[in-house]
Amino acid sequence: MIVSLIKTENYNYYNFHAEQVMLANYFTDNSEQGIYEDLLISDTVEKIFLDVKTNVNKNIVLDFANIENVSQNNINKKFYELKDLGFNILLVNIKKNIVDALGFTAISNKKNEETQDAFKKYYLFTSNMESLDGKIELRKIFQAEFENQIDKYIEQYEKPHTSSYVYLHSYVDLKNFISNEKQLFLFSMYRLAMTIKYECTENLKDNPILICQSLNSSLIVSILSHLLKFDILILDKIGPINKLYSRLDTKIKDKKYIIISDLVCLGTEVKIVKNLIQFLGGTYIRNASLIKIETLNVNHIKKKDATIGVFSINRGNNSKLRYKITTNLEDFK
Amino acid sequence: MNVIIHISDLHVNLYLDEDEVPRIEINSYLTTNLSTDDSFFFIDTFIKKIEDVKAQQFPDAEFILLITGDITNSGEELEFKSAKSFIKKIMTKLNISKEKCLIIPGDHDVNRRSLKNYLIDNPDKNSHLLNKVKLNYFGKFYKDLKGNEFEFDKIIFDHLIIENQVVILAINSNYKINQKGGEGYIVVQQLQRELDLLKTELGANMQYICCWHHNLTANFENSNSGQWFKENRVHLLAEVSSQQIKLILTGNEHTSGAKKIKIEINTSDSGVFSSSNSNSSFKLYPVKFEESGILLENISYNLIVTDSNDNPFYWNKVENKSAEQVNDFEILVKNTEVILNVETLPEMINFLPAASLLDNSAISQLQPPIILTKPHVQNIEDSDKLYNIIKDKKLFHSGHFHWSNTSRAHNWIDISKLLEDKDDLLFLKNAIIKIIESNNLAEDCSAIIGLGYEGNLIASKASIKYDVIYSYLPYSYRYKDHHDYENHLNLKNDDGEFKNVIIITDVVNDGRTIRKLIGKREKSFFEKVKKITVISLFYTGDKKSVTLNILNSSSDANFDYTNDETVNNIEFYSIKNLRVEKCPYGAEYVNECLIYKDDLSCVNLFYDVKK
Numbered sequence: 012m013i014v015s016l017i018k019t020e021n022y023n024y025y026n027f028h029a030e031q032v033m034l035a036n037y038f039t040d041n042s043e044q045g046i047y048e049d050l051l052i053s054d055t056v057e058k059i060f061l062d063v064k065t066n067v068n069k070n071i072v073l074d075f076a077n078i079e080n081v082s083q084n085n086i087n088k089k090f091y092e093l094k095d096l097g098f099n100i101l102l103v104n105i106k107k108n109i110v111d112a113l114g115f116t117a118i119s120n121k122k123n124e125e126t127q128d129a130f131k132k133y134y135l136f137t138s139n140m141e142s143l144d145g146k147i148e149l150r151k152i153f154q155a156e157f158e159n160q161i162d163k164y165i166e167q168y169e170k171p172h173t174s175s176y177v178y179l180h181s182y183v184d185l186k187n188f189i190s191n192e193k194q195l196f197l198f199s200m201y202r203l204a205m206t207i208k209y210e211c212t213e214n215l216k217d218n219p220i221l222i223c224q225s226l227n228s229s230l231i232v233s234i235l236s237h238l239l240k241f242d243i244l245i246l247d248k249i250g251p252i253n254k255l256y257s258r259l260d261t262k263i264k265d266k267k268y269i270i271i272s273d274l275v276c277l278g279t280e281v282k283i284v285k286n287l288i289q290f291l292g293g294t295y296i297r298n299a300s301l302i303k304i305e306t307l308n309v310n311h312i313k314k315k316d317a318t319i320g321v322f323s324i325n326r327g328n329n330s331k332l333r334y335k336i337t338t339n340l341e342d343f344k
Numbered sequence: 345m346n347v348i349i350h351i352s353d354l355h356v357n358l359y360l361d362e363d364e365v366p367r368i369e370i371n372s373y374l375t376t377n378l379s380t381d382d383s384f385f386f387i388d389t390f391i392k393k394i395e396d397v398k399a400q401q402f403p404d405a406e407f408i409l410l411i412t413g414d415i416t417n418s419g420e421e422l423e424f425k426s427a428k429s430f431i432k433k434i435m436t437k438l439n440i441s442k443e444k445c446l447i448i449p450g451d452h453d454v455n456r457r458s459l460k461n462y463l464i465d466n467p468d469k470n471s472h473l474l475n476k477v478k479l480n481y482f483g484k485f486y487k488d489l490k491g492n493e494f495e496f497d498k499i500i501f502d503h504l505i506i507e508n509q510v511v512i513l514a515i516n517s518n519y520k521i522n523q524k525g526g527e528g529y530i531v532v533q534q535l536q537r538e539l540d541l542l543k544t545e546l547g548a549n550m551q552y553i554c555c556w557h558h559n560l561t562a563n564f565e566n567s568n569s570g571q572w573f574k575e576n577r578v579h580l581l582a583e584v585s586s587q588q589i590k591l592i593l594t595g596n597e598h599t600s601g602a603k604k605i606k607i608e609i610n611t612s613d614s615g616v617f618s619s620s621n622s623n624s625s626f627k628l629y630p631v632k633f634e635e636s637g638i639l640l641e642n643i644s645y646n647l648i649v650t651d652s653n654d655n656p657f658y659w660n661k662v663e664n665k666s667a668e669q670v671n672d673f674e675i676l677v678k679n680t681e682v683i684l685n686v687e688t689l690p691e692m693i694n695f696l697p698a699a700s701l702l703d704n705s706a707i708s709q710l711q712p713p714i715i716l717t718k719p720h721v722q723n724i725e726d727s728d729k730l731y732n733i734i735k736d737k738k739l740f741h742s743g744h745f746h747w748s749n750t751s752r753a754h755n756w757i758d759i760s761k762l763l764e765d766k767d768d769l770l771f772l773k774n775a776i777i778k779i780i781e782s783n784n785l786a787e788d789c790s791a792i793i794g795l796g797y798e799g800n801l802i803a804s805k806a807s808i809k810y811d812v813i814y815s816y817l818p819y820s821y822r823y824k825d826h827h828d829y830e831n832h833l834n835l836k837n838d839d840g841e842f843k844n845v846i847i848i849t850d851v852v853n854d855g856r857t858i859r860k861l862i863g864k865r866e867k868s869f870f871e872k873v874k875k876i877t878v879i880s881l882f883y884t885g886d887k888k889s890v891t892l893n894i895l896n897s898s899s900d901a902n903f904d905y906t907n908d909e910t911v912n913n914i915e916f917y918s919i920k921n922l923r924v925e926k927c928p929y930g931a932e933y934v935n936e937c938l939i940y941k942d943d944l945s946c947v948n949l950f951y952d953v954k955k
Contacts, residue, residue, distance in 0.1 A: 012811055037808045043770065187834045190815045197808060220764075226818055226830050229797045233773075233804035236766050243769065245760045245797055 012038070013062045014197040015074075017156045022070035022101070022143060024152060025063070028077040029201045031055045036237060045238040046204045049079040051109075056086050060093060069098050072147055075105035077205070080112070087113040094136040101143050102133040153202065157322040158332065160195055161302070164188040165332055177277065180335040183302060185227050185273050199301055199321045200231065204238040207269065207299050210319050214296050219267040222246050224284060227273035231301060235271060244268070246284055264292035272300040275318045276336070306336065346506045347405040348629040348640070349394065349438075352412040352557070352595025353616040355452065356427040358420055372417065373618040376426045386618060386657075387430050390626070391437045393645065393659040402630060408504060409440045410512070412595035412614065413450025413557030415485075419478075420455060424485035431489060442490050446502055446514040449486075450557035450596060451521045454478045459523040470787075472522040479518070499530055500538045506631055510551050510638060510675060511542075517556040520573060528558025528572040528596075531788075532579045533875050533913065539587055551638055551675045552589045559597040559613055561605055571596055575784060584609060591640065591673045600625040600644050600662070602669040610673045612642060623647070625662075629673075638676040642669055720892050720917045723782070726775040727920045730881065733768055734922070737761065744927070744939055744947040751856075752927035756948070757882060759798045759850045772919070773805035776848060776879055779917045785877050786810045790842045791835060793817060795861070798850035802881065806848065817866075819857065833866045840872040852880040852916065853924065855895035856908055863909025879917045884924035892916055 014033050015026035028048070034055050035042035042048060063071055071093070090113070093100060102110075106129045110116055120134035122144070132147070164184045189196050211219065222244045223232035229245065236243050268288050270281050275298065285295045303320035324334050357370045359377035366377075373386040398405050411431070416423035435445060459478045463471055475496035476483070486494040495501045502514035520529035543550070559570035560577060569577045584592065585608065592611045600615030600623070615625030624647035629640040644662040664671050734740050734757065745756040763769045780786050794803035794816035807814035815834055835842060852858060858878055862870040870876065883890050895914040897903045903910075929936045939945050 033808070037805065182829065184829050184834075186815065186829055190813050190834055193814070223797075226797060226800060226816060229800045230794070230804055230807075230816065233769070233801040234808070236769060237773075237805065240766060242766045243764055243801075245763070245801075 012194060012197075013059065014194050014201065016062065016194070017152050018068065019152055019155075021068075022072045023063070023066050023068050024072045024074065024147075024149070025059050026074045026076070026149070026198075026201075027051055027055065027059070028074070029198055030059055031078070032201060032238065033197060034058060043237075045240050046077075046201070046208060047240070049077060050082055051075075051078045051080070051086070052082045053086050053089075056089050060089050063093060063098065064096065066098075070101070070143060071098050072101045072103060072143070074103050074149060075109060076103070076149075078109065079106065081109055087115065090115075090135065098136065100135040101147070102135055103131060103147050105130050105133050153198075154322060157195065157199070158328055160192050161188060161322065162332055165334060167333060176338075178337045178339075179276070180337065181333055183274055183334070185301065189227070189230065197234075200234045200238065203231070203299060203301065203319070203321045204235055206319050206321065207235070207239060207297075210299075211269065211296055214267055217267045218242065219269050219296050220244050222268050222270045222284060222288075224270075224280060225273060227301075228271050231273060232271045241269075246287075263288055265294075267294045267296050269296050270298040272298065272318070274302045274304070275300040275320070276304045277306060278318070281318070304334070304336070345402055345405050346408060346631040347398075347402055348408045348410055348512070348631065349440075350410045350412065350593055350612070350614040350627040350629060351617040352614045352626075353414040353450065353452075353598055354411070354427060354430070354618050355414055355417040355616070356423045356430070356618075357417045358423055371619055371621045373620050373624075374426070374430060376422045378426060378429065383426070383430065384433070387433055389657065390659065391434060394438055394628075397628065405630070407438050407440050407444065408506070408512070409435060409438075409445045410555055410593065411445075411447050412555055412593060413448045414452040414595060415447070415450070415482075416453055418455070418457070419453045419481055420457070421481045421484070424481050428485055428488055444504065445490065446504055446512060446555060447486055447489060448514050448555055448557055449479055449482045449516060449518055451518055451525060453482045454518060454521045455481050456523045456525070463523065472520050472526065478521065478523075498538065499535045500542060503542065505546070505550075507633060509549070509633065510553065510631060511546060512553045512555060513539075513542075515554055515556040517558045528556070528560070528570075529576050530556070530580055532576070532583050535580075536583055536587075537874075552587065553591045553593065553640075553675065554584065554589055555593040557594060557596050559594045559611070560592065561603045561611055562597065575782075581605060581609065590675055598622055600627065600646070600667070600669075602642055602673075610670070612673065615644075626659075632672075635678070637674060637678045639672045639674050641672045644669065720890065722919060722921075723775065723778055726771075726778065729771065730775070730920045731922070733762065740922070744937075744945065745950065746947060747950045750931075752929075752933065753853075753884075753924050754927060755884075755924040757851060757884070757922065757924070759881065762881075763798060763801050769801065770805075772802050772881060775881075775919050776802055776806055777809060779879050779919070780806060780810075780846070783917065785846060785879075785917075786812075788844045788875075789846050789877075790844050791815065792846045792848065793833070795819065795847055795849035795858075798881075799848050802850065803848035806846075817861070833869050835869060837869045837872045842869070842872070843874045844877075845870075845873050845875070846877045846879060848879050850880065851882045851884055852878065852895065852918065853884045853926075855885075855914070855916075858895055858914065859897070859909040859911045862911050862914070873913070875913055875915065876911075877915045877917065881919050883916075883918040883921045886923060886926070890916075890918070890921055 013025070013030065015024070015029040017024040031051055032046050032048050035048050036045060039054065090100065110130065110133060115135060118135060123133050124131040161183065164187050165181050166184055167181045168179065208215065218241065220242045221232045221235055223229045224246045232243050235241065270284050272281060275281055281298045288295045297315065297319055299319040301321055303318040303323050305323050305325040309317065324332055329335065354374055355372040356374045356376065357367070357372045359366060359370070359375040361367050374383045377383070415427045434440070435442070455478060458480055459471060459474060462474065462477045468474065479494070479496060483494040483496065498516070500513050500515055504512045506512065515530065517528040517530055519531055520526040558572055560572050560581070561568065562570045590608050590610060592609065594611060594613050597613055598616035598619065600613060602610060602612045604610055612627065614627040616622060617626055618624055626645055628643040632639050632641060642664060644664070644667060645659045646662050647657050648660045649657045739758040739762055741756045741758065742754060743756070744752070744754060746752045763772070789810065789812050791813045792803060792807055792810065794800040794807070794814070796819045800816045813835065817833060818830060847858065862876060878895060887894055891899065892915050893899045895916045896912045897908070897910045898912050927933060927937070933940060935941060940947050
């Protein structure tokens with residue numbers, strides 16, 4: 012399974028690091044490094060290129076972000092095979108040492124965009140790639156792709172549903188999304204793990220613990236635990252109800268926590284868990300979620316209170332996605 | 345008298361290669377070259393032998409022709425065309441009707457060339473399932489000979505009844521054969537279902553003989569499992585034994601022989617019929633109905649090659665003792681002893697299992713019982729490691745633990761704490777994968793379901809690794825804590841798309857929760873599922889012998905048909921067996937258990953009693 016393929020109007024996008032992580036940790040099961048994999052092996056390239064060959068769109072963007080090295084130099088032959096099949100290939104976020112290792116240095120293009128030790132864009136075989144001028148941003152194309160897919164899983168309530176003192180007009184059926192959009196869900200997990208790693212860099216050395224509090228988030232936490240190499244805590248009415256708090260008391264103190272959610276709307280549940288952690292002597296670091304509803308302007312939230320999310324429902328897309336929150340202070344429409 | 349003629353591995357060979365040049369290496373007397381008499385000479389020699397045997401020993405014999413596979417060498421259409429000519433001549437000359445003929449495909453009857461060509465445009469990692477493609481030419485050949493369509497997806501595709509007492513089953517063992525070949529394999533659950541249906545149709549008191557191509561044991565090779573998938577062989581033999589089948593007739597190994605497997609199962613291989621470079625052979629089995637029972641006499645014939653001008657070869661009877669083969673195979677042994685002392689039996693307690701109230705049509709709709717009496721062999725290393733974690737972290741608790749009114753125990757394993765450590769969690773995920781891999785459970789799996797938070801946590805790696813749909817459900821006693829969308833399975837099975845499902849959970853005690861899920865809560869989904877595999881971290885029940893079918897209703901002599909759900913298609917695996925003591929009090933525990941009644945000690949509730 013290819014998890015990172017995103018088809019846009021102008022090109023098809025693949026992420027080498029995501030594929031390397033998934034292949035090594037799950038499909039061939041010969042590594043337990045999680046997202047800390049940084050060596051691209053030929054099996055990953057082979058797997059991606061087999062999929063590339065089935066593409067109708069001949070413009071291919073290959074993202075090398077987070078790849079530090081390649082294992083075998085004859086990987087370059089696989090690139091030439093694609094060239095012979097008429098594919099135009101753009102490499103993005105590729106380190107210069109990898110370009111050297113692959114022997115592509117001789118292929119130069121004035122459109123290449125470089126920084127000190129990497130190329131933001133490296134045109135490999137580029138007979139006709141005007142459509143790839145401008146920034147190639149994973150965040151944007153991922154957001155667009157996710158938006159297209161999640162649309163199918165937003166169900167309207169027959170009447171508004173009360174939750175946390177507001178009315179919700181629709182329900183995001185994440186369980187169905189997870190079952191039916193496996194590829195996108197797995198790429199989202201990869202992206203969530205990478206975002207957590209990036210946003211919580213200074214706390215990583217403290218081995219923060221991931222907390223889950225719902226059935227959906229228990230699956231997310233299990234995957235993140237493997238990718239990030241973090242311990243977990245199940246915070247639910249698991250175990251005897253009367254013993255829940257006495258158990259927590261003995262373990263929360265002096266540890267750091269990241270709350271993992273499937274969807275954060277008003278953040279009520281997150282606040283409850285955060286208060287519980289802090290009351291019991293632990294340290295709340297951040298909250299991360301697959302989907303977040305941006306009920307506030309990002310400029311009005313402190314960074315540490317903002318949810319780390321893979322996808323957001325915001326002013327720009329909530330109408331299209333038919334997601335609405337209302338209160339009794341306005342009429343229903 | 346009925347006499348079964350057993351021939352196998354004809355390997356009718358293409359005479360010409362792609363360049364229309366005679367092939368150099370043809371190892372069969374039977375080829376597609378019908379312009380000479382060579383092949384028919386072989387056939388005529390065989391027919392003459394049978395006629396002579398009949399005249400001398402079985403003058404009133406009615407013959408049954410059994411061909412156990414590898415009729416052709418490459419499964420090519422031309423080979424089948426020639427094979428049809430040879431077999432038709434045998435049938436005509438020996439007066440064998442098409443109804444008295446069982447034609448079984450072997451792996452060489454799979455046309456690998458057709459399958460490879462098909463896969464170029466239609467790649468399929470499960471190419472072994474493309475039955476109509478791989479046995480296309482065999483199917484046409486079968487219809488030409490038998491007049492019936494060959495049922496590609498059935499395991500028992502034909503049968504023949506002798507004297508209303510013996511049933512010979514024609515079974516397809518080519519399930520796993522693909523464009524690369526393969527070994528014998530039969531999907532045991534499907535065999536079991538088809539056999540049960542047949543038994544219902546034909547009535548009781550029939551004795552069954554299985555016939556298929558691949559050898560389950562070896563006369564020539566140094567392999568106990570012959571040319572059969574090792575793990576499947578174990579399950580298959582358990583099923584054959586439980587069905588009280590005592591004889592299996594096969595081919596494939598090109599070595600005539602007879603062997604006993606397990607205590608009561610005999611196998612008989614007729615050897616290769618028409619090989620020009622090894623010992624050709626066939627067998628006759630006169631079927632004898634005697635007072636003491638039913639048996640098949642075992643008579644073998646070898647082809648003696650003389651290379652003389654006038655008589656290049658002839659058939660000769662083999663002396664069983666020298667060949668170390670038995671003289672006959674017991675199919676049924678009758679008890680002829682008279683019971684002299686009859687004890688008065690106690691009165692039967694009124695017991696009406698739900699199944700007894702059903703009529704025949706309803707019975708045929710029921711999931712037939714899986715009788716998998718083999719214990720699941722746990723991985724010792726994983727089992728010990730899991731137990732040590734429980735001990736080291738003190739996760740096994742004693743006390744009073746209640747999950748509902750009816751689910752109460754005096755021990756509890758703190759699974760959520762077990763899963764908190766990332767390394768322990770990864771170990772358990774990998775242990776689940778090991779069970780799936782070592783028992784080939786992923787091969788025909790169409791969905792994986794995680795049960796509960798813990799099931800979701802430990803199933804996540806399997807949900808990613810295997811390219812099947814994944815879903816999850818809360819435990820039934822937690823339903824009120826979840827949204828409606830979470831409480832129900834989001835998969836539809838109206839078309840029976842999900843035939844084989846794996847459920848992953850943390851603890852199984854008596855299986856009641858699982859059966860309730862299957863038979864009641866998600867009945868509309870599961871009623872079309874043929875096989876449900878349950879994989880659990882722990883089995884905590886009180887059964888000493890934990891077999892694969894331990895969760896099935898039929899495995900429990902004291903099954904509560906009134907309050908429990910009847911389910912019989914579960915196969916169960918666990919990492920560790922760790923018994924948990926159940927509450928000894930019945931429904932009146934509220935008044936009878938002093939600790940509960942008088943609040944003498946802490947009763948740990950996993951649910952809200954008021955709700």
